[in-house]
Amino acid sequence: MSVLPVRFPLEPPADAGRRGRVTRAEELRMQLADEITRGTLPPGTGLDETALAARFGVSRTPVREALRELAASGLVDARPHRGAVVARPSVERLQNMFDVMAELEALCAGLSALAMTPQERRQLERLHADMGELMRIGDFATYREANEQFHTSIYAGSHNDYLIEMTVGTRRRLSPFRRAQFRALGRLALSHTEHDRVTTAILRGDREAAANAMRSHIAIVHDAYEQYAQTV
Template sequence: MSLPESPLAVAASSGPLRTGRKTRAEDIREQIADEITRGLLPPGTLLDESALAARFGASRTPVREAIRELAASGLIDARPHRGALVARPSLERLQNMFEVMAELEALCAGLCAQNIAPAERRRLELLHADMGEMMRLGDFAAYREANEQFHTSIYAGGHNDYLVELTLATRQRLSPFRRAQFRALGRLALSHQEHDRVVTAILRGDRDGAAAAMRDHIAIVHDAYEKYAQLI
């Protein structure tokens, strides 16, 4: 029997295409991360808080928060009194991060297949269909934003708030790399196919199948990022 929807589940899936309003720090973090992963800010580049604040028309507080989050991802080396330098996480650390992410998301998908409520099922199906249209239109920006809602909806559908906290924290660290991999040739279509296997298993109530499909999906995301990174 499906569990009733939690407040977290409702918030995560309030509409088929809504991902929530980003904070200023999140917006700045994403823009800097995109420039780093695209090679526009090479390793060793000094990031000055005052200059970034002026560039983004923000105070230094959200800039400082963005830098702190990017440091957690390994994209910035921030040292007290020495400023922040663009860096790259080691291949081993990135591998470790993706391995943990794959297991967390696999657990979320499995629990979602077991516990998802009827209204959550309908919203997940609708979101997946909408993302198929974004893929066909080649709308990278919309698909990338909807992708975050897609995964968050699956986390919420498992109805285990502590697991959601752990998974979101890990996803935030990997967010720059997960977003960058969409630039790989043909990645939107492949991503949607991988999502389809996850959704199909969830809707069947196949806990093991959903977990396996999600684990494979995250492994492919990692590989796609590695291939993209070799080109920049």
């Protein structure tokens, strides 16, 4: 079966998702986050900047930046003069982060239902359809990247720069856990169904339904991550 090309829907503002070229620090952050959430790097493991720089063939600068981002997510405990070690955010901390994320994304979805232009609505609809094809053939990696664009397009559709900035910042902190939750059994199909409710409400211009669907979606993402984490 051939795969429809994923048509990324928007050219959002630079601060709406930083969807340009992925920096080396971002690549390192995602790689280390995946290893931590998979359990390959268990809590308490030391993360030496020099050793990591040698492993990945980079200078210590992108390593330092990646560790700083992971510390903001709660996956690394960085202590002055004592180095960095792998950590896990507390259950309460992670719940609080997801609660805030749910409200921010619900606000974005609700505003998008009102503010998206006809072109933006068509682009969101096309992306959602393409993601359905990716889900059906089980293209996990491409679906996960398209998922980033799906949410970013909804942020941009709110046409509220300050809200976009806040939402993107919170999303970056939660991105390791949101990426990991896709490893839960059957998650791709469920994610697409949840997206369908969000997309339908936005296309109908139903602010309340869009906000509620997105809030529910983020809550389920949190639950999916917790279920996955128990298997690691």
